Amino acid sequence: MRAINSLAVTIAAAVALAACDRKVAVDPPPRATDKAPSPTQTSLIAVPINADTTALKRALERAVPKTLWTINRRERACVKPQQLKVFGKEVEVTPPIACTIVGRVTRGPLRLRGVGDEIIVDVPLSATIAARDVGGVLKGETATGAAMAHARVQIDITPDWRTRGTARISYGWTKAPGINFLGKRITFTDEADAKLKPVVRDVEREVNREIARIDIRQQASEVWRQSFTALELNRDKPPVWMRITPQRILYGGYRMEGQQMRLNLGLEAITETFVSGRPTDPTPTPLPNMVREAPTPHLDVRVPVLADYSQLQPVVDRALLKRSARPFVLPKVGPMTVKFGKSTIYGAPDGRIALGVDVAMRLADRSGQPTQGRIWMTAVPNNKPGSAEVHFTDLLINGDTDGVGGDLLITLGQSPGFAPLIADALTQNFARDLRELQGKIKRAVDQRREGAFVIRTRVDGFEIGQIKAYGNGLYLPVRMVGGASVDYRPAK
Known part of the structure; x- marks a missing residue:
């Protein structure tokens, strides 16, 4: 130490x-x-x-008229001749009955909704059709009908960022327009369908045009x-x-x-x-x-x-x-x-x-x-x-x-x-x-x-x-x- x-x-x-x-x-x-x-x-x-997509809806509202089509024509046979079989042969017991068909099909407000990768445009349709002067017997009978058209739209985007689409239109009558006369149901779906076909094409064309503008x-x-x-x-x-x-x-x-x-x-x-x-x-x-x-x-x-x-x-x-x-x-x-x-x-x-x-x-x-x-x-x-x-x-x-x-x-x-x-x-x-x-x-x-x-x-x-x-x-x-x-x- x-x-x-x-x-x-x-x-x-x-x-x-x-x-x-x-x-x-x-x-x-x-x-x-x-x-x-x-x-x-x-x-x-x-x-x-x-x-x-609201712009698409607005464009369709402008493109699709409220009144889709009207009709006013004379039909020679609104009611076809009634026939009976006599001694084995068909015999007409009533002649064909003529009438005047008038009416129009209108659409309601369009609705857009999405399901998965589809844009669905719902187009509610209302038909009002009348048969007048039926053989001079029926002064007038009004028929109403309703249908819902659906535009199913799919969109594709190209590599350069352009949009293009395909639209498929389908519709079906929920209530076919027609009247009851002489015990028969007279429907006017054929006339309505014929008028709706060009409308469907117009909607498809307008949808595709508007998609390209997105x-x-x-x-x-x-x-x-x-x-x-x-x-x-x-x-x-x-x-x-x-x-x-x-x-x-x-x-x-x-x-x-x-x-x-x-x-x-x-x-x-x-x-x-x-x-x-x-x-x-x-x-x-x-x-x-x-x-x-x-x-x-x-x-x-x-x-x-x-x-x-x-x-x-x-x-x-x-x-x-x-x-x-x-x-x-x-x-x-x-x-x-x-x-x-x-x-x-x-x-x-x-x-x-x-x-x-x-x-x-x-x-x-x-x-x-x-x-x-x-x-x-x-x-x-x-x-x-x-x-x-x-x-x-x-x-x-x-x-x-x-x-x-x-x-x-x-x-x-x-x-x-x-x-x-x-x-x-x-x-x-x-x-x-x-x-x-x-x-x-x-x-x-x-x-x-x-x-x-x-x-x-x-x-x-x-x-x-x-x-x-x-x-x-x-x-x-x-x-x-x-x-x-x-x-x-x-x-x-």
């Missing part, structure tokens, strides 16, 4: 002499100039487009152009942005929702993420031809968790300040009172971080001038696959080894209370930042509006990659997977 105390006194005296002459100076490790990459991945974002390309072009943008994933601490650069647009058909035709489109885009201010928007390209392929939306984004060294420095300083309240016990020296100045942290070459800290130290039971100097430490950050817990390995401590003061600095740096303390402070900070960032991103991307877009994002999970030190920070790649959809809703 006397030998150890004597050694401590000798070292303290040497340290004091060294402190009077100069501060211990060491060259800092070189700085790395490389930057963490901006991760790039391909995602497929659902971008459904709604096409309003402008899908304009909406698709606007969605495509505005999709060359950057979306904010996290506002600050740290700011995270995702830049979208569309590559292709996929079309997987449509379905009717009320009077809206909802196109199933998917935007295949390169998604890049940046831990910085808003990146510049990519330059839009012209709308490409669509690819007829059912889109399966998926969000696959690499979210870089980048710990800026300036953000790590106060964490280390607080840890060292708290630790300096207790002496450091150095082997063969004894308890040392240590005061720390502000630390310096930056990226060093070969994926290492460098940390320098000013130190003033002296024996706990001695007075006088402390030994002053700077300890430099470099280390390699590591983490286990899928874990945000960071460990620092291959620690190298540097000091001025030409004097006793430098030896003390190295001894302090290698002591159990110094390097593990810094490593633990950085580890805890990084894991906490990652948890907070994940929560912020989930909240930020749940549903939000960006200009004309309403963005809905579902985050299914995060996958953590391998940490690495770069010149601009500690970089932990995190893969965010889930789904995303963008509704185009321009302000009215």
Whole structure:
């Protein structure tokens, strides 16, 4: 024990002499100039487009007249001759009875509805027909009838975004127009059918004409152009942005929702993420031809968790300040009172971080001038696959080894209370930042509006990659997977 105390006194005296002459100076490790990459991945974002079909209804209302047809003609045989079989021969007992047929068929308001991938146009028909001057016996008898015509429309979109359609018209009498006369039922469906055929052709032609006027390309072009943008994933601490650069647009058909035709489109885009201010928007390209392929939306984004060294420095300083309240016990020296100045942290070459800290130290039971100097430490950050817990390995401590003061600095740096303390402070900070960032991103991307877009994002999970030190920070790649959809809703 006397030998150890004597050694401590000798070292303290040497340290004091060294402190009077100069501060211990060491060259800092070189700085790395490389930057963490901006991760790039391909995602497929659902971008459904709604096409309003009310214009089709208005056009049909204009094209299809209220009165579809009228009739006013003399028929020589409204009632055919009645025959009886006499002695095996057919004998007419009544002559054919002539009459005048008058009437008209009108339509009610058109109704549009959607069933699956069909637009159905319902055309209610009403027939009013009269038979007058029936053989001079019946002054007039009015018959009414009703029918429902259905135009079943299917729409196709060509690769260059033009619309074309096919319409099939069908109808049936729910109440055939006719009158009862002389015990017979006289119906007028043949006359009505003959008049309805050209009307059906007109409706089919008008439907196909109006379908061709549905402008899908304009909406698709606007969605495509505005999709060359950057979306904010996290506002600050740290700011995270995702830049979208569309590559292709996929079309997987449509379905009717009320009077809206909802196109199933998917935007295949390169998604890049940046831990910085808003990146510049990519330059839009012209709308490409669509690819007829059912889109399966998926969000696959690499979210870089980048710990800026300036953000790590106060964490280390607080840890060292708290630790300096207790002496450091150095082997063969004894308890040392240590005061720390502000630390310096930056990226060093070969994926290492460098940390320098000013130190003033002296024996706990001695007075006088402390030994002053700077300890430099470099280390390699590591983490286990899928874990945000960071460990620092291959620690190298540097000091001025030409004097006793430098030896003390190295001894302090290698002591159990110094390097593990810094490593633990950085580890805890990084894991906490990652948890907070994940929560912020989930909240930020749940549903939000960006200009004309309403963005809905579902985050299914995060996958953590391998940490690495770069010149601009500690970089932990995190893969965010889930789904995303963008509704185009321009302000009215």
